[in-house]
């Protein structure tokens with residue numbers, strides 16, 4: 038209603054309804070397939086929108102397209118450049134009621150976000166990553182040990198080990214991945230993030246006044262649920278931080294990212310929200326890293342479907358690393374096939390196929406089309422990474438597509454970088470994620486062959502192609518067998534490293 042439709046020509050799309058527009062046309066599952074279909078049906082948005090515009094819109098016009106689709110109430114007052122806060126679609130449930138407004142990944146584009154992202158980058162920029170190699174390698178060894186001991190619980194290990202590893206890096210928490218009591222609350226808190234993103238939506242997001250309903254009223258179940266989750270989310274933010282702080286106060290600081298940040302602020306810790314900034318950076322890093330878990334599940338699933346790719350990677354690992362030690366980060370440059378396999382994994386099953394939604398903060402024009410401030414702008418990662426022209430036969434899993442005939446990485450084939458999002462909001466954990474995925478996946482490939490499970494009757498259990506398909510692309514729970522392939526594996530896991 039703010040804009041005269043005749044004067045402003047909107048980009049073409051489904052006809053929609055008065056007031057609601059195309060809201061009801063957006064599917065809750067596999068939305069990226071529908072967006073790609075629309076791109077073809079409304080042909081001006083075709084290929085150009087998916088490939089070129091992503092760069093032009095999110096990077097070249099990043100000043101306008103870097104906001105998040107999030108609550109007006111929490112942050113707008115701290116973002117003077119935002120001209121449309123009043124029209125911000127609220128995510129009351131996630132942000133206000135459950136407390137995820139503290140996560141800077143969901144925050145309004147502005148000074149507070151900028152400060153937190155800057156603090157995060159100090160510890161996750163490319164030059165900072167070697168400082169994390171030792172703990173990541175230890176994590177990969179622990180994962181190998183757990184897969185050897187209890188292979189049937191592989192999905193749990195894929196969740197637990199990256200989580201324990203990053204908690205150690207952020208807070209110097211020395212957790213036993215087998216001890217459920219110490220980490221379950223933190224994991225459950227992080228899981229509410231993915232669950233809320235995958236949820237079909239809450240009425241309170243459409244009618245914010247419902248947040249004032251008393252919790253005991255019938256129909257206010259969302260408030261009881263939110264209160265339970267909020268406790269977990271607040272604990273995730275507060276407890277590990279205060280433990281690090283009290284260790285510092287008692288003269289026993291342990292090296293980790295949060296203690297380094299506290300040290301940087303010294304006596305200014307209580308001023309200008311510095312403490313809340315550090316709390317946010319710590320907890321956001323932990324939840325961001327949950328995506329590694331989904332990538333590992335997609336990897337095991339791919340190995341069941343494409344055993345020839347697994348075999349080629351194992352041949353390369355045997356040739357380069359040998360069979361009498363486990364891989365190290367320094368092996369990476371000599372393992373182009375394994376590197377290509379990880380690229381193909383991220384391309385074939387991008388973890389966030391419709392990426393995270395950006396929101397525009399000023400009116401803009403794209404050619405003749407008007408994009409009003411406050412628009413939801415979705416980069417269809419799936420469509421980009423499954424584009425036939427860039428990646429022929431896109432549903433096939435072919436690490437070779439990233440290699441030259443001589444077997445080296447082919448610089449002319451585009452890296453599937455869009456899996457990490459776009460512009461100023463691009464994933465700042467991507468350099469860490471690359472190192473982590475290389476170490477976890479090269480260890481698993483070197484130590485085990487992943488095969489389809491066999492049931493008690495001797496029948497092969499076929500993996501179901503179903504996946505959780507709302508926000509994240511992660512397979513539904515499935516079975517697989519992990520067969521050790523190196524002699525004396527246990528000894529290799531515990532061999533001291535130089």
Ligand code: HEM
Nearest residue numbers: 142322325326328388389393457458459462463464466470
């Ligand atoms: C394979 C692993 C990963 C994938 C595919 C991934 C993907 C993404 C995507 C798509 C976004 C949204 C980008 C956008 O809005 O355009 C994002 C944001 C973010 N990721 Fe990652 N991520 C991964 C791993 C990690 C790790 C390991 C960390 C932490 C160490 C991390 C921390 C973050 C943070 C803090 C943000 C919010 C950035 C902001 O809003 O400014 N991610 N990630």
